[in-house]
Amino acid sequence: MNWTEQIDAYCERTDPTYWSEPINAVTNAAFVIAALVMWPRAKGQPLARALCIVLAVIGVGSFLFHTHATAWASMADVLPILAFILLYLFAANRHYWGLPLWPALGLTALFFPYAAVTTPVFTAMPWLGSSAAYAPVALLILLYAALLARRLPNVAWGLGLGGGLLVLSLTFRTLDGPLCPSLPVGTHFMWHILNAVMLAWMIEVYLRAVRSA
Template sequence: MDWSSQVDGYCERLGPAFWAEPVNAVTNAAFVLVALALWPRARGQGLAPALVGMLAVIGVGSFLFHTFATNWASLADVLPILGFILLYLFAANRDFWRLRPWPALGLTALFIPYAAALVPLFARVPGLGSSAAYAPVPLLIAIYAVGLRHRAPRTARGLAIGAGLLVVSLAFRTIDGPVCGSFPLGTHFAWHMLNATMLGWMILVYLRHRAGQT
């Protein structure tokens, strides 16, 4: 693979220039701003500081992708997202389900075969496109919400809201290409802002659970 080759996958991008996607690039500030807002509450609260830090890194990585738009920048975009998912799953397994670290880690590792099995199935959904790679995530959050509904009903409701936010966020990511002819700016920027909101909300759910608001 040529790591320096250009990637042109979004409606707003019309050329190879650094600022060819100005709105997509700038809206990544939402991740950093949400992280900064949550940091005072997150300090000293289990894995919350690491989650907040990863949230900021997501914004930086996505900014790199929507400016440099290369294969290496694509990795900078997706790897922090995967890192956040795995870290949050470990936190949920340890703190929501009260598992010891090694069982929590083992259950977290199951996300890899879970996603590997479901992504090809979601890829068959007409119109879903590259968003199929993310589709297993709201489903998994919903599964955790159902499983926790008796043990921790407030946490379960928070997770269900998070799953709903992610579905809406993914909808805007998915329609970026189809609406391009009538709306040249595209809708990917909305994915950034809604996703930053959703991830921030998920951290709040974790913080409230640790505070005993279950």
């Protein structure tokens, strides 16, 4: 794989220069701001603090991708998102379902076969484009919300709202290409802003659940 290969994936980018996506690049500050807002609220909760750190790293990784726009920067963008998903799943399995350490880790690991099965289903929907890779995450959040409705109704409501926010942010991500001719800056920047809000909210849902237990 050529790690320095240039990637032109978003409407705003018109050339390979560093600041070809200024709005997409700068709006990654939303992730860092969200992490800073949640950091003091996560005091005394190691998993929540870890989620805050990963949330900030998501902003840095995405900034690198929307400036360098290379294959290596794409990995810097994607890997922190995967880390957040896995860490949150582990936290949910431990505290929402009350699972011991190893069963919680095992259930978390099932995310990989789950994604392997569901991603092709969403990929078959051509209008989703590259957003198909994230659609299984929204579905999983909503599944957890449904399954927890009786056990932890407040958590279920919070997860439902988080899943709804992710669907909304994915909508803006998906519309970036189709709306490009009429909106040259694209809509991808709204994915950043709404996703930052959504991830911070997911941390808040976890904190409220742990502290009310």
